[in-house]
Amino acid sequence: MTSPPIDRATRLLIVSGEIGQGHAAVARAVATIVARDRPDCDIRLAEAFARMGHGSGPVFRWLFEFAVQWTPVLQEAWYAAVTRSRLVRWFYREVMGAWVARALAADLDGPHARLAAGGPPDVVVSTHQLATAGLAWLRRRGRLDARVVAAICDFAPHAYWTYPGVDEYLVLDDLAAAPTRVMDPGAGVTVRSALVGAPFAPVPDDEARAARQRLGLPSDALVVVVTAGSLGLGGITGAVRTALAADPRCHVVAVCGRDERARTRLRELGRRVGSARLRVPDWVDDMPTLLAAADVVVNNSGGASAQEALACGRTLVIYQPLPGHGRDSARLLGRAGLARTCRRPRELTGLLRSWLDDPASLRAAHARAAEWSHRQAGVDLAAVLKLPTTVEPDPTPGHPR
Numbered sequence: 001m002t003s004p005p006i007d008r009a010t011r012l013l014i015v016s017g018e019i020g021q022g023h024a025a026v027a028r029a030v031a032t033i034v035a036r037d038r039p040d041c042d043i044r045l046a047e048a049f050a051r052m053g054h055g056s057g058p059v060f061r062w063l064f065e066f067a068v069q070w071t072p073v074l075q076e077a078w079y080a081a082v083t084r085s086r087l088v089r090w091f092y093r094e095v096m097g098a099w100v101a102r103a104l105a106a107d108l109d110g111p112h113a114r115l116a117a118g119g120p121p122d123v124v125v126s127t128h129q130l131a132t133a134g135l136a137w138l139r140r141r142g143r144l145d146a147r148v149v150a151a152i153c154d155f156a157p158h159a160y161w162t163y164p165g166v167d168e169y170l171v172l173d174d175l176a177a178a179p180t181r182v183m184d185p186g187a188g189v190t191v192r193s194a195l196v197g198a199p200f201a202p203v204p205d206d207e208a209r210a211a212r213q214r215l216g217l218p219s220d221a222l223v224v225v226v227t228a229g230s231l232g233l234g235g236i237t238g239a240v241r242t243a244l245a246a247d248p249r250c251h252v253v254a255v256c257g258r259d260e261r262a263r264t265r266l267r268e269l270g271r272r273v274g275s276a277r278l279r280v281p282d283w284v285d286d287m288p289t290l291l292a293a294a295d296v297v298v299n300n301s302g303g304a305s306a307q308e309a310l311a312c313g314r315t316l317v318i319y320q321p322l323p324g325h326g327r328d329s330a331r332l333l334g335r336a337g338l339a340r341t342c343r344r345p346r347e348l349t350g351l352l353r354s355w356l357d358d359p360a361s362l363r364a365a366h367a368r369a370a371e372w373s374h375r376q377a378g379v380d381l382a383a384v385l386k387l388p389t390t391v392e393p394d395p396t397p398g399h400p401r
Contacts, residue, residue, distance in 0.1 A: 017128025022304030100134025136165030202313030302329025
């Protein structure tokens, strides 16, 4: 159900945070879906850290990468503290929320709001947890009248994503709905399959074969795409080596994102093992085609790359999940029957060999992913956002259409 009609274009603001590409990708997907279904809507995108200044984006990105890559124990400790400590949650809700709110307020308040043409937005969607903290802070203090919707980008919800003042959360699976309601009892929760845009969708076998042919991948191989997101967090070299060691019939495509050191190491490995079994492309612009050609996608976090894989109906493996959000998402994906988790190399090699020996089990895993992709894909996002409809002009003399 939408909000009451208004006599101007509906204004939607989507706020992301540039840590990796995942949050921005979800923001673009929301914009694409709403523009398709509501072409009358004025849609603007904003990046929160750019408005916070002082190099906030690079600093937050460095802190996140450092914690995940080099101090996983501290990352786990921080993750647990946000869950269990009222003081830590207060810090993010009030202190960090106020910081982000000040950065966004000038662009949101008053008739000259720059983030939505002609005035403040009617609805704001956040795809990053700190942006959500700032928007919720403004909403609690009556400085933002817009409806606030937070799209949770990980499969497993966490206290870091939830703040009083949010009207609605978008979560990725039924198993995530109840925990989110516990974290913020005053908000609504909607389950909506992956917000990854229209090109990511299950494809029939003939289109999958065509994708392989287009990419020059063998039709009779087990094609394994290994990715660790745009930042390459956790590294992918170990997963690539393990997949190659599983069976000569395994062909690996290593998607390194912006991790140039991993790309260089893997290209050297490709020269040693034979480049026919290992592809290490530059930045991949056409992920839908690559995923359509894949049998298995190996990932370590359950974030945007995992969503894209499942949206394409591909079999997902979480290998050596990242601390904190990666491990929680791996557990939820396992409970939902959407992914297998492998923590040791022999577990991954054994799993890949089992799919080579029993193709029917691999097809069943594809089917589960495709069913998840279709399950809530038909949810009307514009209705969930409660975007006001625009009143048509009165077709009477003096009021031409």
